[in-house]
Amino acid sequence: MTILFGLGAALIYGAADFFGAVASKRLRPILVTAVAACFGFAFSVFAAFSFGDLTQGANFTQTAILWGLVGGGFSAVGMTCLYAALAEGPISIVSPLSALVAALVPTIAGVAAGESFSFLAWVAIALVLIAVGLVGFVPSADLSLPSLRGLALSVGAGIGIGVVMICLKQPPAETGMATAILIRAINAIVMVSVAAVMLATRKAQPTEFANLGGKIWVLLALTGCSDAMANVLFRASAFSGTLTIASVLTALYPAGTILLARFVLKEKVATVQMVGIALALVASVLLALA
DSSP, X not given: OHHHHHHHHHHHHHHHHHHHHHHTTTSOHHHHHHHHHHHHHHHHHHHHTTSGGGTOOBXXXXXXXXXXXXXXXXXXXXXXXXHHHHHHSOHHHHHHHHHHHHHHHHHHHHHHTTOOOOHHHHHHHHHHHHHHHHHHOOOOTTOOOOOHXXXXXXXXXXXXXXXXXXXXXXXXXXXXXXXHHHHHHHHHHHHHHHHHHHHHTTSSOGGGGTTOOHHXXXXXXXXXXHHHHHHHHHHHHHHHSOHHHHHHHHTTTHHHHHHHHHHHSOOOOOXXXXXXXXXXXXXXXXXXXX
């Protein structure tokens, strides 16, 4: 179940990115993120009390609150760094780098906490990490190396996302979705505040929300709800197995984005990305055997 939940989290995280990217064609990304964050928070609260043993409600103990506050802070920093890194570019480098760092941070934390694996499992984990880089790589005709600022922002984004994964695992299972809800709440507050400042300083206009149409609002809802649902599956993966395996599998989230782009928008998938997906599947089989 660890593997299935982890891959499910990756695919749904990727779907959230896909829905957000499509919505961003009609509404600027920062506003998409702010609205989606509100939907994500609402869905987290709903999921906590609607999915039975999978989520186990929400018990706001001191431990759950502490890790929720830490995770919320790192989530805000990580997402800010991610958007800045993508703007700095090139996306073909900064995107897979941030995903790779996001996988490495909880892996290091898991091993430091005493998680141990067989040789076969370590081989599989290494293959997944390679697959993360391949799947996230976007070939470009004018490929260039990122600046030091772009590299730093990418690493910062990966660290922020990786720490959020650690925070979701730390509280006892019986605290349920409490930590995830707090992380979502802080993320929503930060993103809405940023959007409000942009509106107040006229860097964005309220009229941008006019005439969006029902389909765009559905996409905004799907973006936030998918992201929150992926949290549920990541948590289930981490508690049914180890933080390391759950994290490296979840870091394959670009696969969900490119697969939806392929089947919905008919976009071509680069050979290197197909190799990454195939490698990830092989690694998953090895993990299951290990």
